Amino acid sequence: MKSNFLRNLSFGLLGLLILVLMAATCVEKVWGTSFVVRHVYGSVWFAACWAVVAVAGVSWLLRCRVQHRWRVFLLHAALVIILLGALVTHVWGVQGSVHLRQGEAAETFTTTDGRTVSLPFSLMLEEFRVEYYAGTSAPGDFVSRIVLDGEHRAEVSMNHIASYGSYRFYQSRYDADGHGSTLSVACDPWGIGITYTGYGLLLVSCLLFVADRRGTFRRLLNHPSLRAAGVAALLLSASSVQAEEGLPRTLPRGTADAFGRLYVYYNDRVCPLQTLAKDFTVKLCGKPMYRGLTAEQVLTGWFFYYDDWKTVPCIRVKGAGVQRLLGIGGGYASLQDFFGPDGYKLDADVLSGMATADAKGVSEANEKFSLVSAVATGALWRIFPCPLPDDSLRLSWYSLADRLPKGLPREQEALMRSGMNYVAEQVARKDYVRVEELVEKIRRYQRREGGALLPTDLRLGAERWYNRLNDSLPLAVASIVLGLLSFVYCVRCLLLRRRIAEWVERVLSILMGAGLLWVLGLMVLRGVVSGHLPMSNGHETMQLLAFCAAVLTLAFRRRLPLALPFGFLVCGLALMVSMLGERNPQVGPLMPVLASPLLCVHVAVIMLAYSLLAFLMLNGVAALVLLASHRDCAAQVERLHTVGRLLLYPAVFLLAAGIFVGAVWANVSWGRYWGWDPKEVWALVTLLVYALALHPASLPCFRRPLFFHAYVVGAFCCVLITYFGVNFLLGGMHSYA
Numbered sequence: 222m223k224s225n226f227l228r229n230l231s232f233g234l235l236g237l238l239i240l241v242l243m244a245a246t247c248v249e250k251v252w253g254t255s256f257v258v259r260h261v262y263g264s265v266w267f268a269a270c271w272a273v274v275a276v277a278g279v280s281w282l283l284r285c286r287v288q289h290r291w292r293v294f295l296l297h298a299a300l301v302i303i304l305l306g307a308l309v310t311h312v313w314g315v316q317g318s319v320h321l322r323q324g325e326a327a328e329t330f331t332t333t334d335g336r337t338v339s340l341p342f343s344l345m346l347e348e349f350r351v352e353y354y355a356g357t358s359a360p361g362d363f364v365s366r367i368v369l370d371g372e373h374r375a376e377v378s379m380n381h382i383a384s385y386g387s388y389r390f391y392q393s394r395y396d397a398d399g400h401g402s403t404l405s406v407a408c409d410p411w412g413i414g415i416t417y418t419g420y421g422l423l424l425v426s427c428l429l430f431v432a433d434r435r436g437t438f439r440r441l442l443n444h445p446s447l448r449a450a451g452v453a454a455l456l457l458s459a460s461s462v463q464a465e466e467g468l469p470r471t472l473p474r475g476t477a478d479a480f481g482r483l484y485v486y487y488n489d490r491v492c493p494l495q496t497l498a499k500d501f502t503v504k505l506c507g508k509p510m511y512r513g514l515t516a517e518q519v520l521t522g523w524f525f526y527y528d529d530w531k532t533v534p535c536i537r538v539k540g541a542g543v544q545r546l547l548g549i550g551g552g553y554a555s556l557q558d559f560f561g562p563d564g565y566k567l568d569a570d571v572l573s574g575m576a577t578a579d580a581k582g583v584s585e586a587n588e589k590f591s592l593v594s595a596v597a598t599g600a601l602w603r604i605f606p607c608p609l610p611d612d613s614l615r616l617s618w619y620s621l622a623d624r625l626p627k628g629l630p631r632e633q634e635a636l637m638r639s640g641m642n643y644v645a646e647q648v649a650r651k652d653y654v655r656v657e658e659l660v661e662k663i664r665r666y667q668r669r670e671g672g673a674l675l676p677t678d679l680r681l682g683a684e685r686w687y688n689r690l691n692d693s694l695p696l697a698v699a700s701i702v703l704g705l706l707s708f709v710y711c712v713r714c715l716l717l718r719r720r721i722a723e724w725v726e727r728v729l730s731i732l733m734g735a736g737l738l739w740v741l742g743l744m745v746l747r748g749v750v751s752g753h754l755p756m757s758n759g760h761e762t763m764q765l766l767a768f769c770a771a772v773l774t775l776a777f778r779r780r781l782p783l784a785l786p787f788g789f790l791v792c793g794l795a796l797m798v799s800m801l802g803e804r805n806p807q808v809g810p811l812m813p814v815l816a817s818p819l820l821c822v823h824v825a826v827i828m829l830a831y832s833l834l835a836f837l838m839l840n841g842v843a844a845l846v847l848l849a850s851h852r853d854c855a856a857q858v859e860r861l862h863t864v865g866r867l868l869l870y871p872a873v874f875l876l877a878a879g880i881f882v883g884a885v886w887a888n889v890s891w892g893r894y895w896g897w898d899p900k901e902v903w904a905l906v907t908l909l910v911y912a913l914a915l916h917p918a919s920l921p922c923f924r925r926p927l928f929f930h931a932y933v934v935g936a937f938c939c940v941l942i943t944y945f946g947v948n949f950l951l952g953g954m955h956s957y958a
């Protein structure tokens with residue numbers, strides 16, 4: 222009876238804490254972060270619940286004599302040590318901030334709860350500076366040079382902390398005039414060490430658990446039912462778009478392509494004009510081409526043939542309310558449709574009294590109108606670089622509509638003021654050879670003035686190839702269709718107790734390999750273009766998820782049934798979601814706080830875990846389909862149960878590792894390894910929800926295949942909320958991801 226009480230107390234209270242964490246993120250959305258921190262995360266009862274869970278859990282482990290299985294005991298001991306470290310930090314750790322002005326010393330700092338605490342030493346800001354990416358005005362880092370105790374000098378920047386005694390200083394903010402800086406202060410002499418010890422033990426125990434030849438994971442891996450697998454086939458299809466008659470005037474494709482090779486300052490970085498053209502066309506038309514015309518032809522068409530293009534219905538307009546205001550019958554409007562007898566149709570007065578959805582549509586339509594105006598007037602064509610006299614690492618870029626600086630050499634000023642006008646004259650004469658010569662002259666000017674601050678030829682060429690190839694929609698659609706059809710085929714084979722044709726498996730494996738190489742190529746090109754590993758936003762992480770799913774599929778296809786259908790479905794859905802991020806595409810400089818190698822490890826490990834959890838969910842769907850068929854499929858369902866349990870271990874271990882690597886990264890960047898941000902909370906919820914299924918000995922319900930498969934299918938909702946729900950609904954520090 223006592224043992225059952227300990228089990229029910231530990232798991233029951235853990236389940237209650239999971240529900241509290243879920244509810245807290247929703248309450249935070251309504252009442253604010255400070256309310257939840259004060260009444261939930263920072264409360265005595267919340268800490269007491271975790272303490273009771275830890276004590277009851279350890280007592281239950283000892284009652285079950287788990288100490289004789291030292292690998293399992295070490296894993297749970299690591300979790301207890303992590304909780305102990307969090308308790309020590311909560312009770313004895315101090316966090317706050319200090320504002321410094323250049324040349325002034327400070328001897329106190331303000332804690333997060335508003336108290337003023339004395340520092341045991343003086344702290345002075347000697348210098349603050351913003352470091353920029355070469356040739357741009359995009360910040361690359363924020364650096365504060367400080368003097369501690371009157372003699373010890375140190376630098377604090379993003380992802381680079383300064384330590385003095387038990388105090389740690391992190392770059393937080395800076396003053397607008399550049400002569401002041403705000404540093405985060407943390408004093409936690411014991412908690413961080415204890416927590417990091419727990420992280421290390423957890424990693425070691427997970428590795429030992431997986432490597433244990435007599436352990437549960439290795440027994441499942443060598444289970445006799447996993448020595449065969451299979452799948453089905455389909456053909457990929459491609460479509461081509463041909464130019465239609467009645468198109469507005471534009472430059473020949475080759476001449477427009479010459480413009481695409483110019484450098485332009487766009488989105489806080491230097492890139493080929495082709496990138497601006499593609500983003501402009503996607504933003505305006507919803508596609509990277511318009512009726513067979515390339516993005517460069519669309520961009521130059523609006524600039525050189527404005528009168529032709531303003532009558533063309535090529536501006537995509539969403540929302541029936543906006544379409545009624547513009548007086549159009551479809552989803553595309555011309556620039557002329559924005560004007561009526563009374564002037565501009567979508568002025569500020571129109572927004573008053575409109576429904577939220579219609580107001581959003583009006584705002585988007587206005588944005589597109591402004592974008593067209595900026596292209597047509599040349600304001601967006603920032604193609605003329607000038608070195609800054611006081612900064613050898615930055616360039617100032619000017620467009621045709623900008624006021625030029627005084628004192629420019631006459632030849633340079635003439636080129637910047639009148640160069641594009643002369644190009645327009647040659648376009649009017651249809652002397653396209655001369656046009657290309659003039660464009661090349663502008664490019665030589667750019668290379669001369671920009672010098673080493675411009676992107677290398679390798680980087681520029683990689684970006685041009687990336688712009689041509691980065692359309693994953695056909696691959697995404699083909700992968701989803703392949704996955705659905707092969708899933709149906711494989712489930713039918715299981716129902717009929719047939720072996721899956723070997724040639725089908727071989728063909729699908731080749732197609733999966735080809736898709737993997739395509740995604741890998743796009744990731745490599747994007748990495749070369751951006752100058753960092755492509756793991757910093759939703760589009761990039763979804764491509765990484767597709768890549769991880771493809772790798773896992775090819776690695777496990779021989780051993781795991783339905784691996785190939787699962788792989789195609791996960792890859793296709795991930796690529797489909799990634800393309801949503803490309804509807805408003807941005808490849809830009811990396812935010813300073815993200816410029817850490819820990820970010821790459823954190824994102825890669827998390828994406829691997831999500832891939833395995835997606836496989837686990839689809840495996841559960843297949844098992845539920847078999848159970849619903851009312852046929853004698855006990856052997857097949859049991860086999861899928863074995864597969865599910867096998868996938869669960871590495872998925873949970875990788876998710877735990879990813880979360881704790883992210884905690885270390887947060888500690889290096891912000892001075893705290895856990896901040897109860899909604900993304901962090903839901904990642905923890907996901908980990909705990911799936912970890913419950915790892916305890917079939919204590920929770921017998923997970924031994925039943927029906928319950929296990931239904932549970933892991935439902936648990937995948939936690940993954941969806943963690944990745945999508947937090948980003949789009951709950952917000953927080955991680956909402957950019």
